[in-house]
Amino acid sequence: MDWGNILELSLRELIGVQAIVFALAAIGINVQFGYTGLLNFGQAAFAAVGGYGIAVIVTTYDMSFWLGLVVGIVGAIVLALLLGIPTLRLRADYLAIVTIAASEIVRLVGRSAWGRDVFGGSDGITGFSSAFYDLNPFTEPFEFGPFQFRERVLWVLVVGWVLVAVCTLVVWLLMRSPWGRVLKGIREDEDAVRSLGKNVYAYKMQSLVLGGVIGALAGMVYSLFQGAMQPDVYATNFTFFAYAILILGGAATVFGPVLGAAIVWFAFQFIDLALRGAIRQDYIPSWFMDANDTGAVRFMLTGIVLVLLLVFRPQGILGDRREIALDAR
Amino acid sequence: MPDDNLSLTAKREAAVAALADVPREPGAKKPDPILVADDVKRHFGGLLAVDVDHVEVQRGAITALIGPNGAGKTTFFNLLTGFDRANSGSWTFNGRSLHGTPPFKVARAGMVRTFQLTKALSKLTVIENMRLGATGQRGESFWRAMLPxxxxxxxxxxTERAEELLARFKLDTKRDDFAGSLSGGQRKLLEMARALMVGPELVMLDEPMAGVNPALTQSLLQHVANLREQGMTVLFIEHDMDMVRDIADWVVVMGQGRILAEGPPETVMSDHKVIDAYLGAHHDQSLAELEEQLETGTLAEEVAAELGQAPAEAVPVEHTGETKDGR
Structure with missing residues (x-):
């Protein structure tokens, strides 16, 4: 087994586009769930709206890429308002139900035959990313030790990590401000915050919108990288993956989602390659598993790791143990 | 003795003097009411939980709202502060109608409440809990929050104001601890101090003494009395009559959703309607007497009347009156 190669490919994933996309999705969920206690189970819908915003505007209507960006973000704001207005006055579980339904509605409308002319059906939409790659200032591949990035990938990585950095900075600034304090208060007990003269409904709405817009950025980065907007990428497992990443990294921590995303994608690639290598070398007998099973086995192993984490480190990697200890009182 | 310095302040004398001429009857008019409620009703299905005809709360005084369990005290609180919606009725605070006003606007108007089950925000530190209470914070708007x-x-x-309050409530040593790590009594103190950060005119305390170590009760009572000294009006719920005797200037008694009696603590404590509400109408009768009544059939009539009328209509006042007469 070529451990050097396995490690190199895994480290590429550590900073790869998948890590960026899920870091952004998880940062959004962190604002909503980690800090405000809102159970948004429809982050996939926000990402899909972001992706469709660019794809539909550029490919279907042949308009400017920049307009597409704006439409994607405005779309996410509108979706957050649509979901929030009826549910944020109710108990937390209603938002969870409505958002999980909404994320399937967005995906199913996107892949429906009825909306084929606009959303491209289940094949999705392609051919909208050229304007983005035209902006690419990198003209030759970038080499760093054993790593080599083609200029296209490099451009996505740079833009993606800048976005992650900006979103992280915004969350950091907000969560050490009085605004963030109100959000954390709402997470603990919204009636107490109401009794202190804060408009809880408005704060929950702001949190939902902010998290949703960050989720839309995730969808934009992913569809621009793929050069295609496919609705089935944004199924509910996208959302739950982002949740797993957030809980792994540590909910209600500023860097938790980023760390969680990097670790998960590194571990995925590493487990996959290591298993494949082991099978090829007959360390793992073929009656037990073959190379086609690695995809499923890595999910199982991830599940086991998450269970172990929740048992032994429920606060996540970066979380504060003392905060979790309070819940046990 | 803490009782002595509780009873001898000028503010207390002023409050007692102002209430001296107020008739001792339910719905009595007060010389300077800060809160006035009329015909407030709240049904839960067939149960009429709150049915208050008229009540006024005197400004600058400590008013206790007492009554047995299930009397509707907390529900009445919830209605007044917007946490629950009344089926009908109107109430004004400082002359301004608050009917249908959401809780956060009630608080901003200067009427701040605490909760029976203390709502300390566990994963925020004590000082953060306090800071959250301040109103009109510029940093609470989304865009400005990003510009420290x-x-x-x-x-x-x-922060400075919060620290002063913490020192007054003897929580300054806990400043940077999580509120969730405080004891029950300390949480009550924190909740009260946090409510003061809002800068209220009327402080509404829902059972401030519930679940508090008896040793701490006196100090809590002292804190409640101090609110009046600082010019605030206090309305507090309590179901233990002995607790209110020391500090309340005026007592309002609720039973089965209605106001049963009003008056200074001494008067109210001896009111037969109040004793009936707490102990039951037959508490002072011997079993032999009851047996006698049972034989003559009067008790059966009473029971039938009680069973027939109890759920839908609240008739405690008339009813207890009847039994009294029938004795």
Whole structure:
């Protein structure tokens, strides 16, 4: 087994586009769930709206890429308002139900035959990313030790990590401000915050919108990288993956989602390659598993790791143990 | 003795003097009411939980709202502060109608409440709990929150005020601890101090003494009395009559959703309607007497009347009156 190669490919994933996309999705969920206690189970819908915003505007209507960006973000704001207005006055579980339904509605409308002319059906939409790659200032591949990035990938990585950095900075600034304090208060007990003269409904709405817009950025980065907007990428497992990443990294921590995303994608690639290598070398007998099973086995192993984490480190990697200890009182 | 310094302040004398001429009857008019409620009703299915005809709360006084369990005290609180919606009725605070006003606007108007089950925000530190209470914070708007220089100065002023209050409530040593790590009594104190950060005119305390170590009760009572000294009006719920005797200037008794009696603590404590509400109408009768009544059939009539009328209509006042007469 070529451990050097396995490690190199895994480290590429550590900073790869998948890590960026899920870091952004998880940062959004962190604002909503980690800090405000809102159970948004429809982050996939926000990402899909972001992706469709660019794809539909550029490919279907042949308009400017920049307009597409704006439409994607405005779309996410509108979706957050649509979901929030009826549910944020109710108990937390209603938002969870409505958002999980909404994320399937967005995906199913996107892949429906009825909306084929606009959303491209289940094949999705392609051919909208050229304007983005035209902006690419990198003209030759970038080499760093054993790593080599083609200029296209490099451009996505740079833009993606800048976005992650900006979103992280915004969350950091907000969560050490009085605004963030109100959000954390709402997470603990919204009636107490109401009794202190804060408009809880408005704060929950702001949190939902902010998290949703960050989720839309995730969808934009992913569809621009793929050069295609496919609705089935944004199924509910996208959302739950982002949740797993957030809980792994540590909910209600500023860097938790980023760390969680990097670790998960590194571990995925590493487990996959290591298993494949082991099978090829007959360390793992073929009656037990073959190379086609690695995809499923890595999910199982991830599940086991998450269970172990929740048992032994429920606060996540970066979380504060003392905060979790309070819940046990 | 804490009782002595509780009873001898000028503010207390003023409050007692102002209430001296007020008739001792339910719905009595007060010389300077801060809160006036009329015909407030709240049904839960067939149960009429609150049915208050008229009640006024005197400004600058400590008014206790007492009554047995299930009397509707907390529900009445919830209605007044907007946490629950009344089926009908109207109430004004400082002359301004608050009917249908959401809780956060009630609080901003100057009427701040605490909760029976203490709502300390566990995963926030004590000082953060306090800071949250301050109103009109610039840093609480989304865009300005990202620009610390726009709210830093205000935050420092808020922190200073919070620290003064913490010192007064003897929580300054807990400043940076999580509120969830405080004891039950300390949480009550924190909740009260946090409510004061809002800068209220009327403080509404829902059972401030519930679940508190008896040793701490006196100090809590002292804190409640101090609120009046600082010019605030206090309305507090309690179901233990002995607790209110020391500090309340005026007592309002609720039973089965209605106001049964009003008056200074001494008068109210001896009111037969109040004793009936707490102990039952037959508490002072011997079993032999009851047996006698049972034989003559009067008790059966009473029971039938009680069973027939109890759920839908609240008739405690008339009813207890009847039994009294029938004795």
């Amino acid at each position: 220089f726009t709210w830093r100065g205000q935050e420092d002023a808020i």
